[in-house]
Amino acid sequence: MSTFALGTIIALILGSAAVALCLRRLIRSVLLFVISWAGIAAFYLWAGAEFLAFAQVLVYIGAVSMVTLFAVLLTRRHDQPDLVIEPPARSRAAAGVTIGACVAAVLIPAILATEFPAASATAPTFSVRQLGLDLMEQHGVVLLVVGLILTVALLGAVVLAASKEDAS
DSSP states (O other): OHHHHHHHHHHHHHHHHHHHHHOSBHHHHHHHHHHHHHHHHHHHHHHTOHHHHHHHIIIIIIIIHHHHHHHHHHHSOTTSSSOBOOOOOHHHHHHHHHHHHHHHHHHHHHHHHOOOOOTTSOOOOOOHHHHHHHHHHHHHHHHHHHHHHHHHHHHHHHHHHHHHHHHO
8 A cells, every 4th residue: 555655656656747848828836836845745645744744835836836836827918818938849858858867867777776674673752842943043044044045036026017017
């Protein structure tokens, strides 16, 4: 059952990401990436990392996807029904496949050469509360800076959208 669940999660992540990359409509691609990010959160739950799953949902599904959707919706022209991305040339597709193969050629041998600890080794125990407190004490400023950057990006999208409307 556990292998079936993992296979389903992997199919969800890779399938939605692959379809998102092949679509020509930007909004639909963003929505499919949201599904892919939800699949990654499901993988974290499957692996027993509840805090990472919560962070994945909060940061990527909650914040990044909403900022991306708002930026796309606010910056598109009103005379076009949806932003259409031109299909990539074959040379770009070939370059993407080649780069992906090169990355896989580096990662796969590194993963196979890694010695993992025995299954009987005990992992350190942390509560989600303790992990959150440790992260907020050390990385609280970083969290605030990321929030500020996302806010500035959204405000920039609003300014771009307003300036395009005024020019037409």
